[in-house]
Amino acid sequence: MGNSHSHASAPGLDIHHRAPRPLAVGRKRSQAFSTLTLGCAPTGYAPSLPSYRDYPFQEDASVSDREEKRSFDPPPVYALSTTPDLVEDGGASVAYGAFLKQYPQYQLTWIVDALRRSDFGRLERSGETYVDYMGGSLYPESLIRVHAGFLTRSILGNTHSVSNASRLSAACASEARQAVLAFFRAPPGYTVVFTANATAALKLVGEAFPFSEGSSYVLCADAHNSVHGIRKFATARGAGVHYIDSPAQGGVEESEAQAVLRQHRPCGAGAGACLFALTGQSNISSSKNPLSLIQFAASQGYSTLLDAAALAPTSTISLAETPVDAMAISFYKMFGFPTGVGALVVKESFLARLERPWFAGGTVDVVQAPGTIVTMTGELHERFEDGTINYLNLPAITDGLRFLSAYLPFLPLRLSSLTRHLITSLSDLRHDTTGTPLVQILSRPPRKVLRSVGEQSDTGSVVALLFLFPSGQMIPNSFVEYAAQRHNISLRTGCMCNPGGAAALLGLRQAMSELPCDATLRAFEQRMGRELGVVRISLGLASDFRDVWRVIQFAKLMATDEARSALWDEWLGDNTGVAL
Structure with a gap:
């Protein structure tokens, strides 16, 4: 049955029972990110990080910490020259x-x-x-050392259980979600769905968005194939696909984008749901598109999707200032490790409107087999995370965001x-x-x-x-x-x-x-x-x-x-x- 947590079954057990979410298990934070990494964290990020509790290691913690710090700390800032080692010939x-x-x-x-x-x-x-x-x-070498050290000391298990190993994995996943929300300054009402990459996050929206006859999908011509690919889901449901042309140097002209959005906006009470996908930064033309188009599209009745895969690695994004419905990112493009993990940072109200075309392990509470009854899990983000999340790598997301914030x-x-x-x-x-x-x-x-x-x-x-x-x-x-x-x-x-x-x-x-x-x-x-x-x-x-x-x-x-x-x-x- 569905998302089967490993607990003993008994006659008369309520099939809707779910194991409580782990609250008290945390993980011990490494001290490897010292002066260089944490000394310049922007105001507003570090205080919003989740609190961390010590994980009960069997080793002598004081000795371990000293050895780890000696091994991992970079030299102090004042000891480093800021001039590159320019030893090449040629001036x-x-x-x-x-x-x-x-x-x-x-x-x-x-x-x-x-x-x-x-x-x-x-x-x-x-x-x-x-x-x-x-x-x-x-990837920064210290991030790999910190993560490898955590893995060698810890026992992590599949999050679809209630064992100690599973509780630690679930706690790390929760830390990572909170770190993502804090990094992008997300106000209350947002959640994080972990995916394989930004492409998977974009596909998740495309396959589940309620396109219909009379709907519109508006996107930029200067966009990644993953954004173009959503048009297949739109046309399959009878929606129209409309492009915002690019000038010779790529990107969009704001006035033309607004004109296209006005022309194809949802009109009337029976109008279908319309989606606007904005490329935050082009991966070929280097153009940054105005994020104000997100607010404009929303004012015209569109749901909004931001492809931030190319924008997030070097630009500050505040979801409080630009409250897009959904945003796709890949962490390896931001700080190099881990690959194979991305995220959809999304409003819970938008997520509740999506209609998934299937279900899988991790997304459901009860499945009738044989039969047709399916009860989705109560946690919204879990409904969109198919199977087991990449729980061994999620702790590196928290550390990587902390690293990049500096x-x-x-x-x-x-x-x-x-x-x-x-x-x-x-x-x-x-x-x-x-x-x-x-x-x-x-x-x-x-x-x-x-x-x-x-x-x-x-x-x-x-x-x-x-x-x-x-x-x-x-x-x-x-x-x-x-x-x-x-x-x-x-x-x-x-x-x-x-x-x-x-x-x-x-x-x-x-x-x-x-x-x-x-x-x-x-x-x-x-x-x-x-x-x-x-x-x-x-x-x-x-x-x-x-x-x-x-x-x-x-x-x-x-x-x-x-x-x-x-x-x-x-x-x-x-x-x-x-x-x-």
């Missing part, structure tokens, strides 16, 4: 000095330089330049400075043989100049571009990715699972509208006569000047005919290259 130190003259405010983010040393030293040890934070953030205020200022410098430097590069531009920047550049910690940027920290031959033709993205890999640079190429955004940046909206129903990417590329997609460089939590400088040095290499030709020959020789 990196000189370039850094020039950068600081242009962006002196960057030095206000010195604590992230200390973090780079304490938690991301593997970047320097490996020699890898990681610039794919939009694909996934890098550094999030510094990231917009830091990343905006680095992104501006990267765009300017790449735009200035010319081929050594013809003097023609090496790159074409396609994404939206930041226009707002940030001066102080806590300010929010008007764009993300994504640079989408094309590399060009001296003739002005596009260098194949697959070759650029191969050459970058050969120089230990982790970037990404392609359409980034965002066809509308890619079409806007590449000027392919008309061609996109003319696609046949059996279109394939290969056929589309053959028709256009070139590879489709962009080169994407994205910065994040651990990025510093060294990363940007190395990308620029790589680009300079691509502007040199001799070096580029040698890489081209290697590419073809490895049977990797395809001549177009």
